Amino acid sequence: MLVLLAVCTRSTLAAEADAAALIARLARPAPANTRFVEARFSSLLARPLVVSGQLTYFAPDHLVRRVDEPFRELMTIRGEEVVVERDGEQPVRFSLKRAPELLGMLSSFGALLAGDRTLLDRHFRSSLSGDDVRWRLVLTPTSDRVRQKLGSIHVDVERDAVRCFTLVEPDGDASLMLLGDTAPATRPEPLERGWLEALCSGVAP
DSSP states (O other): OHHHHHHHHHHHHHHHHHHHHHHHTTOOOSSEEEEEEEEEEOTTOSSOEEEEEEEEEEETTEEEEEEEESSOEEEEEETTEEEEEETTSOOEEEEGGGOHHHHHHHHHHHHHHTTOHHHHHTTEEEEEEEOSSEEEEEEEESOHHHHTTOOEEEEEEETTEEEEEEEEOTTSOEEEEEEGGGSOSSOOSSOOHHHHHHHHHTOOO
């Protein structure tokens, strides 16, 4: 029994060390920029809402999301404040506490680009699958308040780069954000969630 316990303990420690090492490989010096295409699938929408633009990471608590198409919008998350700016409109400001899904995105994105497993564990329970080349990290918020809006985050990685960032809501609706070279230049119509998920996993649809 003691031998079995020792083996299980060593296996758990090895798995934790592997996860920490993989996450550490994602670290990027700030500022870090990446283009994105994001598709929002909702039961309230007749067709998915697709936007594209650029993400800029400055620090674990500072992220800028610029949408270029099909409209122009600038969202700045810094500390506890969110500022949304659109052409011809007054800026909208609100506390990050009012948007648990944004808090979840910032916490996970910031921790991953910092390569900080400890920071990630402050906000999420995590599970890892895949191999050294292609792997997926599933993050579940530990906060009850965040879980009311955000069920889980799926992070698909190839080697040292995040391919996709998927936010899954408790009711099954989801936003899939494809980063960098994963973002498709062309898309089929109608756009299907399964097609994007195949891109995220690295399996060409």
